[in-house]
Amino acid sequence: MSAAVVTVSGLVVEYRYRAGILGMTPGSVRAVDDVSFEIQPGSTLGLVGESGSGKTSVARAILGIAPISAGRILLQGRDVGSADARERRELRRHAQMVFQQPTTSLDPRMTVGNTIAEPLVHLLAMRGAALRARVTELLELVGLEPGYASRIPRQLSGGQRQRVAIARAIATSPSLVVCDEPTSSLDVSVQAQIINLLVRLQSELGISYLFISHDLGTVRQVADTVAVLHRGRIVEHGAVDAVLGAPRDEYTRTLIAAVPTIDRIGGRRAALA
């Protein structure tokens, strides 16, 4: 049909739980309900929603770590749901993730060099000089001096840690990187640096991003298309300028109106008047 990097159609993610005395009462909760979208090569889909909207579950399903209860996910043309162990390994090369908290997503005892080398060793079986050269190249790509390879996360600032996490994510030259709130834990002045880095890497390497965020301002800067999730369903989906500039859905409008911008001084004061 198309050469989309990832195609999600009719995705349903349900989690089962057991409640009651001795867990006798089984139940299930539908976190993602009939979600469909695709991401083209070298482009970014912003997935927007509040906590509990299902955005992280969508990401986890794509990475093969959440149950696909119904629907289908094609990653590089291969079905994620029916992949066997060997295929899953192969898919992991192609889809990587950057998490919100670099503090917890990096192993505190592992050097930066080893952190970045890990996916290269395990997924591409790289060794020796080639491995070292690739690690240096990746550090350079994310704007860190080669000397950082011997440091451990504690010796880095929050922004530098997130650069390391990004270097690890792009190490195997994936076609898709899922960014789950990658700038939310950073200071504003550092946020902008990381956003610029992600945008630059995309234009240099042609990566596609699934960019998950509750921050509409950040999404506007990085996304080509946006899907707004509310209670597990996509309520609005389209080009970023259309969705954020002229939203049609009621919930999208509520979301945009709630963003505290510096352009509406006294916005919440006026809301009460």
Added chain:
Amino acid sequence: MATATAPIRGPSVPSAPALQAEGLVVEVRSGATWRAVVRGADISLERGRITALVGETGSGKTMTALALIDLLPLSARRSAGRIRLGADEISGLGSRAMSRIRGDRISMIFQDPATALNPVLTIGFQITEPMRAHLGLDDRAAVARARELLVQLGLPDVDRTLRRFPHELSGGMRQRALIAVALACDPEILLADEPTTALDVTVQAQILDLLREQVDRRGLAVLLVTHDLGVAAQVAERVNVMYGGRIVERGPVEQILGSPNHPYTRGLIGCIPRVDTRMRPLPTLPGNAQGVWDIPAGCRFAPRCAHAIDVCRVTEPELRQVGADHASACWVFAGSAGGARE
């Protein structure tokens, strides 16, 4: 809507500050020595006004707030500064007298209501406890007052909420409950440290509305500590921008956001990602604020500043007037080199 039994103070004409701190210095133990993380901050809060204290990680904003109510961690101390609450000097008070003031005349709300509330006590107990302790109310009177407070704060099904435990409430409801605890004794001052940071944007908007409403209704004086200039823009009248343990710019919110003077304030405003336009690349501030404590002399922002001149690296600038009620600490834009505009 029912009103509280507490006296309702209308918004007043700003007169004497409700709380005034001068020359606050807070030091943190670092090995065998003490290192100043707040280096001479002045804070003034007025009744019926929200004053924002804006800064990034490590700017000293939370330490400033904690120093005001003598709640600094054990590894920190206030080594200089005077604090007046209304007409009363409170900087020299002992811990017992301060604990009477906290909760009674000054209250505080924190970022994460999940950890600020006691998980094993009901919401009702936590709201009525300060009323019994500080106001000497009996159970009946305290519960009646708690009910009214919850109604005022928009919590549904009040009787049921009073019997609930924090984990049974959503994040937004927990923050409302925490505000109820803070307002239980009808304080004059409320210190709010990142009160909406852990919340979704739509819930954040509701909580900011609520905060504003309570300020207008009660004449509360609020110090809003936040990293988010957007949040300050929504509700605050005045903004203090903190960097490297100092207030580098302060003034009315319209001035700070509309015609900022300090290069740090301008840089910070410039790198906020906007919803209405795409900027490629986004303007950035070089480096980060974490190395600020290694700078031996001069303006702490100088190494990241595109406008820095020689004097900036030698002598730290003081706050100077740059407009009506607007001050900035910058040799280039507010100092003699650039010439104060007024």
